[in-house]
Amino acid sequence: MASADNFYYAEGNSSVKNLVKNLVTEITQNAGIYKWDLAYPATIDLVGVSGASNEIDLITDASVTDKVDTKFTVGSSKDMCILKASTTYGKQFYLKIDRLKADLTKEEKQALVNFKSLHTYSIGMGSVGTRTDAQVLEMMAGVGITNGNSDAYNSYVNAMTKSNSLNNIVLQISGALNSAGTDLDIASVIQKEYNYRLAWYRKVQPGIKDFLPVEYFINQTKDAINIVLRGDPSADVAPYENWLTGHAYIGALKPVEDSATTDDMYNFGITTSSDIEPSYASPYGERTATGITDFCMIANKIGMPYQPHYPAFYATNPFMDKCNIEGSRWNHKKHQFSDITLVHPVDMERGKMINILAGDASAIHDMDKLAYKKDTTDEEYYKKFKITAPYNFLNNSANINYCIAIRCPKTVE
Structure with missing residues (x-):
C-alpha cells in the first residue's frame, strides 16, 4: 500500500489580474497543515485590490491640441504581499511577491x-x-x-x-521584516535592482490586458514550495514562441546524507525562471546569486549572504545524438529522473531540493504523470514540465536540455 502524501498540491488557472491573490490563497489558506502565513497585508482581501487611478497628462508645457488625445486614466493593482514560512526546524523566513510596472x-x-x-x-x-x-x-x-x-x-x-506587468511577477526573500512589518528588512534601493523574476510569457501583443490566463501548479510543505506557471498559447500565434513555462522553488533543502552539522540558520533559498537575462546585480559582492540562473540561498555555511548554489543530478552528455521515443528499452520503458543536489563553489554539496526531480525530457509530454516505485510503500508520483523560460537554474547544470518533475498525488490526472 502506498504511503500517505505529506504535502499539499494544487493546480488551476487564473487571470493575470487575480494571479497573485490566487497563489497566496492556495499557499496561506488552502494548504491546511502545510500552509504558510500572510505577514503583509493584514488580510488576503487586501491583496490584488485596485489602486487609485491616476490621470496622465502628456502635455507639460500648457500647450493645447484638439488633434490627438493627451489625457489618460491609468489604473493599477496592489499585489505586493509578504508570506512567512515557519519551517519544521524552528526558523522563520519571508517571501515577498509583487507584480511591478510593466x-x-x-x-x-x-x-x-x-x-x-x-x-x-x-x-x-x-x-x-x-x-x-x-x-x-x-x-x-x-x-x-x-x-x-x-x-x-x-x-x-x-x-x-504603463500599469502592472502582464507577463511576470517578482519574488524576494529575507530572514526578517522591517520594524514596521510592512516590507523586507532590505534597503529599497537593493530591492529595486536585486530581485527574482518569474515569467510565463515573453512579448505580450497589443490588445492583451490583465485577462491573460495563466495555469499554475503548486506543491507545498512547511519547508518548501514548488510553483510552475504556464502562459496560455491561446493568446499566442505561430510560431508560438511567446508563451512560456516558468518554475520557482522557494524554501529549504533536505540535508545531504551523513550531514555533519544541522543546516538551519540559513537554510532557505529561491530560484525562478525569467524571460529576460538577470541583471547580475552585486549588492553582496561579486558572487551575489542571481536567483534565476542559479539557486540563491539566504547565506552559505559561514554566513556570506545571498550565495549562488548550482544543481547537480544524474545526466547524460548534453551533446549526445539522441532520438529516444519510448523511455528505456532495457528497463520496462522507464525514464531516468534523480534528486537535485545543490552545490556551493566553496561549501560543496549542501542539500537536496524537496518534491522535485530532474531528468531527460525525451518521449514525455508536459504534465505526463510519472510513477516512482509503483505499488510499493515508497510509491510517489510526479508531473513533468519542461522549463521554457530561457533563463533558469538548469542553465548552469550538467544538461540544459533536461526537464523537471514536481511531486503530485496519485489521484491527480
Missing part, C-alpha cells in the same frame, strides 16, 4: 527618446527652432503628414501609461 518595449523606449529630440530642430545658419509638447505629439501621430501613421504616438502613449 517593462517598456524597444519601440516604447525609442518613442520616449523621439519625443524629447523632436522638441528642437535646425532652421539653418546654426539656429534652432523649438516645438511644443502638443506639436510633437501631433507629429508623432502623423497629423498633417501624407500617408502618416500613428505608430510612434501610440508607442509613446503606451510608454507613459
